[in-house]
Amino acid sequence: MIAATYARTQYTAESLILMMVDREHAGLQDVGGSLPSVLSIDGLKSVDSEIRILESRKVIEDTLQVVDPTVLFPELGRPRLFGLLRSDDAQDRLEKAIDLFKRHLRVEQQSASNIVRLSFSHENPDVAADTVNAIADAYLKRRRAIFDIPRSPFLASELARHSDQLKSIEEQILRLKSEYEIVDLGQEILLAANQVDSIVQRRRQTQERQAALQAEVSTARKRLAALPERVFDFKEQSNQTHNDDDRNVLLRLELERDRLASQFLPDYPPLQEIEKKIKTVRQSMKGAEKPVFSTQREVRNPTIAFLNNHLLTLEIEQDAVARQLAELDRQHAIAVEKVGRLRKAETELHDLERTRGVLEGIYRDYAQRTEAARAEEEAAKVRTSNVRVVQPGVAPATGTSMGPSFIIAGLVGGILLGAAAGVLATWLRQVYILPHEIERDLGVPAIASFADTAGELASPGAQQELIHLAAQLLDHGVGERPMSLLQFVTANEGDGEAVVARGLALELAKGRGLRTLVIDLCGDGTGQLMAINASADPAAGDALAPSDALLAAELDAVPSTVPLLWVSKAAPDSALGSLRTPIAQSRQMLERLRQRFDMILILSPPIGSSHLARRLSPMADANILIARAEHTRAPVAARMRDSILASGGDIVGLVLTGRHFHIPQVIYRWL
Template sequence: MLSQHLENRRQSQSADQPDGTPAQQSHGVLFSSGVSAFTPRDLLILAFYHKRIILVVALLAIIAGLTAATYARTRYAAESLVMMMIDRAHAGISDVAGTLPSILSIDGLKSVDSEIRILESRRVIEDTLSALGPVTLFPEIARPRLFGLLPADSPQDQLEKAIDKFKRRLQVEQQSSSNIVRLSFSHEDPDLAADTVNALADAYLKRRRAIFDVPRSPFLASELARHSDQLKSIEGQIQALKSEYDIVDLGQESLLAANQVDSIVQRRRQTQERQAALQAEVTAAKKRLAALPERVFDFREQSNQTQNDDDRNVLLRLELERDRMASQFLPDYPPLQELERKIRTVRQSMKGGDKPVYNTTREVRNPSIPFLNNHLLTLEIEQDAVARQLDELNRQHTVAVEKVGRLRKAESELRDLERTRSVMEDIYRDYAQRTEAARAEEEAAKVRFSNVRVVQPAVAPATGTSMAPSFIIAGLVGGILLGGAAGVLATWLRQVYILPHEIERDLGVPAIASFSDTDGELVSPGAQQELIHLAAQLRDHGLDDQPMALIQFVTANDGDGDAIVARGLALEFAKGRGLRTLVIDLCGDGTGQLAAINAGADGEAAGEADSGAGERVTDHRAAKRRRPRSAALRRAVALGVAAGDGIGAGQPAHPHRPVAPDAGAAESTL
């Protein structure tokens, strides 16, 4: 197969030209590089090439889908709604007494999920099947196996198969953001589907009641009584211990004892300090008392004033009188002048230096001696009192330390007893709450079954669902997909070339022409354009600037269309380009080539005659040129027949050697 860049290049170069006119445009380079793109036309070519495989696989898938749709049975899904009350205010929850806060949402979701697990449990399904009968729900499990060759399954195997089928048909879903659970079961019989859902709900309620209906109050009451006795015994031990150690409040007693010891220690230290100070004071007082004299100097006085000397007083009185009279009379008042003379006389008398001087010295008994004697006596008395006080403080300290030791021992024993009492009180309180809650739950269980309510019982559904449309659609889609996959697989496993670009990709050489109607005589417009293009490529490119003179067509298999292409190319060289052309058939006697050329020449002549009758201008010279060339082709073929033994048999090892071409002629060897 030879092509010039496939159909896209061929369509771009095939302009509307008159019949018989050779192509005048450039057809590109003979040995062009590159591989053409993969087009939708190539997909169609591959699909038509493998159409049998694709159709067979697609039909098998479609038939399988139709068969499954034929045997598909309509199933009716019965539904029931069950509400899970997860608040602790409802019965069945462990805090029916209401002493604990409400359950959080996440705990509620967990509770609902736990209920769903119980509902889907094997025991509940077995109880449901036991109530309805496994064979009633699934009659096929009781039939003989392997088309009647093997007996039916045992009852246990039938039950196991029924459980598996039941689980596949059962759907338990929790509604979004709700505590409602939807039960759904599909079956071919709508009434049986509804009965199954109701039986499942009843079996679930019975199973749940059996799980949660556990009488716990007697056991809790006995445990409560036992812990109460233990608590009373511990209380008695604590009271006996407090009475033994004379304790009212251990904490206060310990604090007071510690404070008492600390106070006694501080007072003893202060007393010891005072005792040492008194000892030092007594010693110092005795030393001072021994060193004191009996009599001591009192005072010494020296004066020249007699005892009856009253000058100063007289002077003072006179001056006062003068001042009084001066304020009332004039200075020349005689009494006032008299007072002035008296004052001068007294002053003159006081200035006299004839008075004697007297000296007086006095000694008294030492006053420190009685004070020191009294103080020493006081210190000695206080020293005796401090000694007695220190002895008493030592005794009190000993008693306080002993009391602290006793309290410490009592505290250790009392702490153990109180710890045991605290634990026993917690246990007793917990058992008391649980006992009351269990009693309340048991009382509530007598009124209500549980915290699960069937909101909507199942009823027989009026409409069902069938898988037939789904099987049909699946068959169609599967047929398309499997057909495409089969085509891809066949293309991948194909060992022949059907597209030019496959040859270019695998062999690495360009294709310059492609013919799709090699069974005919290449009379289609596309084939004619390819012949014109191929002839132009072969004539325009040669060796050493010389056009090709010898062309040999070699194919892998006989009947690949090589003879038709060679004959069409020879006709194009002879008629279209006016070249003398020799066709040599190396694979036969040339009879077939001659007959085909004669038939083609006669047909063309008839066509030219028909078309010439309607033409106003006829080129007789062109017709004359065509007839000799056609005749020459017929003679060349006949010559090939006559010389077939010499040329075809004598030179098989040199197929490319030219056979004496004329100037301007191209030889084609087939």
Template sequence: MSLAVSAPVARPHATAPVEAERADVLALRRLTPAQLLVTLWLRRWVLLLAFGLPVAAGLALALTRQPVFEAETSMLIQVTRESVGAADLSGLGPTVQTVEQLRVVRSEMEIATSRPVARRAVERLGPATIAPGLANPRPWQQAMTPEEQIEAATTMLGRALRADTEPSTNILRLRYRATDPARATLVLEAVLEAYLRQRSETGHEGGAQLLTSDLARQREELRGIEREIQDAQARFGVMELGQDIALANARLNTLMERENTLREQRAATAAQLASAQERLAVEPERVFAGSEATNLAPNDEARNTLARLLQERRHIATHYAPGAPELRELDQRIANVRQTLERNERTAFATRREIRNPNRDALEARVIASRIELDSLTRQLEEVRVQRGEAEARATTLRGADAVLRDLFRRRDGLDGITRSLATREAGVRLEESARRGGAAAVQLVQPPTAPFEGRSGALLFAAAGLVAGFTLAGAGLVLLTLLRATPATPGEAVVNLRLPVLASFARPDEEAPLAELAGLLLDQIGARPVLHLTGEGDDQRGLLARALAGELAQRRGRTVLLLDLQTDGAAHLRALGGTPEAVERVEGHVLAFPTAHERLWVAYESQHSQLTDPRASEAEATRMLALLKREFDVILVVGADGSGYAARRLAGLMDANLLVVRGEVTTLRAARARRDEILAAGGALPGLAFTGRRQVLPGPLAALGP
């Protein structure tokens, strides 16, 4: 059938309400814990990667960073009247002004950290001690001359050397950091020595000649012992004597155990070989396999011939009288065959069969395998004996090296203690003499350069920083992904972002329970003969939902329903519902509907060309069309087309109710808001939305916390 209607309606508004738009923006920016939880689960791998990269970087830095040892030395600056120019007014002792005292300590600190002092220390130790990388530059670095190496090492030492004082004391502290505690102590000792020499050169030079000569002699002896230790280590080929001895003993024990094991294996293999050879010698070449005895000659057909003749005689006997020539001839032939059978029964045939002894094959294979294994074990035993001899020789060499190096180490430790003591005494005496002769501030060594037993690598700090960075990056990513997520995943998110209630949510468009609720709401609240407009954007399953809702209203509610699809031509609905479009003459602008397998359910065909969607048709024509359809059908379900325009807005205003269809994780919020604002701007009724594609986004334990 075809219908055409029109009636005047109110014109739709041209713009959306500004307040609603502002509310939508605020709703978009207002994050809830439930939204964050859904985003966390949907984007868990991305967030886990964002969390894991900083944590892995922090752990890598924590594991690879070398510990730093800070060597420290302390000096007491004794300030006199001569050093500050203050008079002794009381005559009882030196008086020193506090401000001048601080200036003197500050001056000593500037001297200790000056470039000449650093250069003296570098010249004493060598640039390689301060900066090991200068001697062996990288391939992309230019080689430096010795003078350039000294200048670079001096600059690096000046940057690494730290000096500080406390306002209430006369203590001057020098600090130096290095990855090796011995190197940190050695560098700080060189700086202290250069500082004291620099001070002595500023005033009158002299004093402590005896201690200086003794210190030089002790140092030369110490260097000689160091050279002897290095020569002995090179001669014996050892790096760490205790570790080398332990490794040599462990290797010797392993080789002895291996040799014993090989001997046992060789003895067992030899015994197996001898046993196999003995068994092979007594085994015969061939063995009895079976025998047969018979009295039947080969190709003997006598019995078959006798049976055939007897059968033939019985047959002939039924046709001829006794004594007939034919019977006598057959009797003679039967007698001859029986004589032949008697002769064959007296003749017997016997057969005996022998085969090669299978035990000999197995024993021969065992002998060959045992010989191969015996040769292999013999060669292994010879190689192990050679290695054992080498290990015993190495152990003997290490025992000799232990005796020599132990004596050299004792001598070095003794000379080192004497040298340190002389160095401390020489420095103190030189300072005292210098202060006494020059009237300058005296420097007394309070703490010699020492480094802590354990260094500080900052591993925990890097690990904690990586953990904090991981949480920060993951949290920022979670917030950003939640703000940028364009599609709602749950009905609750659709409610929050669209500010519309969910009238029904469907896991599948044909789900019975929500279909029944939606049908009841349509019939109870919209009114008699309602026209429902299902609108949306893209693949939101509104066509499938409209078809399922039409079936619910027609089959279970007994209403005459028209399914009018403006998104497609309706052919798919007809095929699914058992209907077929017929070749009829179509009136331009009218709605063409065909019945389906259910007598109360009709489907419109090619409704896109009707007056409902034609922008050239007037509002009155569209209204008359709807009025005519209402008279024919109890319920009209209109599936809205994609896109927007004047015809779509006009149609939304003419509907009794508009139902916004949102599909989870498919329909974008921007498209849904645009469709909602278009309906509201047209003055259409929008009671809520239908959510399709519902699924359990969060797992079971977290589902209760979701939106």
């Protein structure tokens, strides 16, 4: 507002100047008649150079010699510090005048053209117009002094020198190619490298075959030395003699007897006769022992002849492979030597060609610049300037004031500053306010959020959130069975985990009719019982079965006044709450509890102060993380999540507690 109050009306005088470049430097098109057209990008660069000259200190000093600085800036001639100090001397006044002049001067290039817009702002329109014309005249005078330098003789001498160097490099390249017998260096190197690679591959194959032959020869000799000269063919031993048909006769007689016995009486004469024959044959078979005959045959070992022939073949092939390997070594040495010569030639030739490329570029540049300089020098004799003042400065009729702009800028700046402060505060915030921030940063779903856990979640909104939480947990199971063992994990004590566990236990017992057990590993359970209006009399709740009495005694489980709801009183001192208890024993204890109760809720100590939560996390069906809004820091919550996952536990989600709506709900959506 103060700047708007003291803002004064400024009048801006303008002048348009046309900048002509290259062959237009003399005001003529293509003076030599053989040079290509000028690229627009070169023209724009030249215009930018002219603008730098126009803004130079020397041009401003020449302008201030024409226009009195005290006329432009009256405050320079007044005493300083409200008249307490004398005015500046001439040199200081000039320096201040130059700085103020630069602030009021504007030199702008018009888009995609060679027109430069020169403007100067002042409170007096006539002074502004005179100043614009004065600076244009000073610029024209200054640039004539700058460009009045003949350049063609120097460029011609440099062109001749680079031409001699280029010819010398060409001769060196020809001598090098002739010395190394090179036609196409790239093709020669490729062929040599392929030849070396082919020889190396063949050497490897030959060496492999040589090693195999040596192994085969050694093995054949060992086998040959171990073989006997003669080998056993067969051995036969038998007591069977030729024309020995007793058994066959006996069999025929017995068959005939059986046939007659089935048709006639035992006193039938032919039947009795056959019996006599059978008896006679049997007595004959019981007679003297028959001699035993044996036959044994040995022949010359045929493997010896085979191995001798195979060994001879292997020795011949081994000698041939050795000769082949020697020849490959000779070829490899020749190919490697050729590759080395080509590499040396490539290095020398690359250096020469790189030098030639640089010299060709320099020579081409000098040739163009020499011709351009000659054309400019010849054309400069006809036209003395490449700058035209298209529009001289005139006194403007209207001015501009920055007062309204200052007012608008102040309002917009205040709004932007406030918004930036809010965005910065949100960006630097390391605590959670909204559930979706948890899902975005931790990758863990926020399954519930409670506005205030100082009470017992008795409000209708909290009860609906508990119903929603219980439904999510019961609708998802572990494999084919529902979840029955949940662990509440928190990073800090007092984040509302006890209140959430009690509320969930009441919903499961009263609303769902499930036998629920709350295991408080953070305390003795008295606080939980008092909060639930528990009774110390076990008869008030449902009774345990005799087989489970000992299990309940380990935790000192006490039934509350709420049916189906039990709370432990000695969990920290039990085997489940001791880190010395073997993991197998803890698993067995939890399995026995699963058989008695439908739902088991475990309140573990903060994960930063005890290892118990990480120990029990893989035994639980799911782990529920507890974070307190505006209190639990993001790194702490991330470390809690990583600790549970590293221990092998599964995380079903995170519950946000202690939410406070300090601002309207609509604004929270933008945070």
